[in-house]
Amino acid sequence: MxxxxxxxxxxxxxxxxxxxxxxxxxxxxxxxxxxxxxxxxxxxxxxxxxxxxxxxxxxxxxxxxxxxxxxxxxxxxxxxxxxxxxxxxxxxxxxxxxxxxxxxxxxxxxxxxxxxxxxxxxxxxxxxxxxxxxxxxxxxxxxxxxxxxxxxxxxxxxxxxxxxxxxxxxxxxxxxxxxxxxxxxxxxDTEEILLKSNAHKSPNEVLEKKIPNFISVGTVFPQKGFDRLLKVHKKLLDEGFGHQVKIIGDGYDFEKIRNLKSELGIDKTVEMEGFSDNPYPNFKAADYYILSSRYEGFPTVLFEALTLRKNIIATDVSGVREMLLDGKLGLIVENSEEGIYQGMKKALTEPESFEKYQEELKDYEMPFxxxxxxxxxxxxxxxx
Known part of the structure; x- marks a missing residue:
């Protein structure tokens, strides 16, 4: 029965x-x-x-x-x-x-x-x-x-x-x-992620490859720290570090974050796509995946980034050390605006420092x- x-x-x-x-x-x-x-x-x-x-x-x-x-x-x-x-x-x-x-x-x-x-x-x-x-x-x-x-x-x-x-x-x-x-x-479903990442996207739907680009995916809530990400992006641009940011997701803070983007004068370098049922081609096209969260339980999105062998920068929130094997698979930064700044600056000034993570990711198998x-x-x- x-x-x-x-x-x-x-x-x-x-x-x-x-x-x-x-x-x-x-x-x-x-x-x-x-x-x-x-x-x-x-x-x-x-x-x-x-x-x-x-x-x-x-x-x-x-x-x-x-x-x-x-x-x-x-x-x-x-x-x-x-x-x-x-x-x-x-x-x-x-x-x-x-x-x-x-x-x-x-x-x-x-x-x-x-x-x-x-x-x-x-x-x-x-x-x-x-x-x-x-x-x-x-x-x-x-x-x-x-x-x-x-x-x-x-x-x-x-x-x-x-x-x-x-x-x-x-x-x-x-x-x-x-x-x-x-x-x-x-x-x-890692197989579905890999399959969907190969779906065709028109050129304007994926990040341009001219300058380093960062992607972040998640519901647009205060928890996800997208406000911190935009402020750090602006600070790095002001210091002369050219790069792009793409945020994929929707939520009750969407308009607030979009307004902040305009207030900071970074509309040309930040794209907010809203919800996508297939963000994986954009994952694949990005140079770095960034998790700017204030807190998490176990950010599954990092396993999606690991599946696609992305360079990862993540704030030190619940689950991150466990998922990134205490920093072997990606850069773990302090859970603050300063931490996010230091992580993104390292990616822009020392991209070669991420090669060690790529080496580890080559033979990495999901723990489940x-x-x-x-x-x-x-x-x-x-x-x-």
């Missing part, structure tokens, strides 16, 4: 957790589970990629509202109040939207849905949460020890990096709690593969 699984996530917008969940679902055997995917908001670039056999349900429909325009306020307020009511009275959600279905597994695909899943009226279900971020450092809320302890209400806590695993392990009160914490590498990651999560589901 198939296990009935409820997976919850905010939406399927262009974020790392959303991409990882989509990859996971695409690689599950079709006949093994009965899955309902419940979205708070039916929107996002990854919606078309969800397999047809997965049943998609939602609380609200339409695009995410990221502005406070007067005409948008009533709809925004309705969504917030409606979701709040369903959170306070989960019986309504489970009886009306989920039609009284009894699930074997309830799965919070992001940490923000912790309480929604833990407060489920289905007491018999086993509960799983997937932690994608360092909870000590988030844009909206820094979690205390006491708040992180509440995640031990789950039967399994999937974490994506050694640093996050250590944080949870230090807070576990006994062996039984420690056993709930499982480190899982994010499912990443897609099949192993998917099988590891399936094993957890099957054994609960």
């Amino acid at each position: 198939k296990k009935k699984i409820l997976i919850r996530i905010g939406s399927l917008r262009h974020g790392g957790a959303e991409k990882v969940l989509t990859t996971f679902l695409k690689n599950l055997p079709e006949d093994k589970y009965e899955i309902d995917l419940l979205l708070n908001l039916y929107s996002g670039k990854y919606l078309p990629e969800i397999p047809k056999w997965v049943n998609i349900l939602y609380l609200n429909k339409g695009e995410m509202i990221t502005t406070n325009r007067i005409q948008d306020i009533p709809k925004k307020a309705f969504r917030v109040i409606y979701q709040k009511l369903l959170k306070i009275f989960p019986q309504i959600l489970y009886s009306k939207i989920l039609k009284g279905k009894i699930y074997d597994i309830e799965f919070a695909a992001i940490h923000g849905l912790r309480d929604d899943v833990l407060n489920s009226p289905i007491k018999s279900s086993k509960k799983i949460v997937w932690i994608h971020n360092d909870l000590r450092m988030t844009d909206f809320h820094h979690y205390t020890d006491e708040e992180i302890r509440r995640f031990f209400g789950f039967d399994k806590i999937l974490v994506i990096s050694e640093q996050i695993q250590n944080d949870f392990t230090n807070l576990a009160k006994n062996e039984e709690e420690r056993k709930r914490i499982v480190r899982i590498y994010n499912p990443l 593969n897609l099949e192993n990651s998917v099988n590891s999560i399936m094993k957890i589901i099957d054994e609960l």
Whole structure:
């Protein structure tokens, strides 16, 4: 008999957790589970990629509202109040939207849905949460020890990096709690990345090769530090170091970062492409991949850069030392504007210093593969 699984996530917008969940679902055997995917908001670039056999349900429909325009306020307020009511009275959600279905597994695909899943009226279900971020450092809320302890209400806590695993392990009160914490590498389809990187792009879609170019890919949130990247870019240009920057991604900070680009007078040397379902030809064309993040959980985008054998400059955030083998596979810099400046300046003044990373990358094999990651999560589901 198939296990009935409820997976919850905010939406399927262009974020790392959303991409990882989509990859996971695409690689599950079709006949093994009965899955309902419940979205708070039916929107996002990854919606078309969800397999047809997965049943998609939602609380609200339409695009995410990221502005406070007067005409948008009533709809925004309705969504917030409606979701709040369903959170306070989960019986309504489970009886009306989920039609009284009894699930074997309830799965919070992001940490923000912790309480929604833990407060489920289905007491018999086993509960799983997937932690994608360092909870000590988030844009909206820094979690205390006491708040992180509440995640031990789950039967399994999937974490994506050694640093996050250590944080949870230090807070576990006994062996039984420690056993709930499982480190899982994010499912990443390296074959798809290599295949897509060879897709044809018109000349204006890839970075020009006349001067050194840097690429950064990610959701345009404060977390990603694109403001720091632009300020460093401007400083280096003022010092006479010619180079280009390309940012691929979208998010609620997009207009703010685009405005900053104009304020700094760097519109001609910085391109903001927005979301792309295939950024890999641009990855391939770039000289350097730069991660300017203020914090991360385990930046999967670095594995994409490693797959394409890119020169990497990355701030010293959670997961980076683990992924770059403590600096063997790429340049790790201080998590600050000054750190990013020093890293980019080194690339522009001493490009030969990156040859050692290329030597290491020649024979580097990923510490996981897609099949192993998917099988590891399936094993957890099957054994609960």
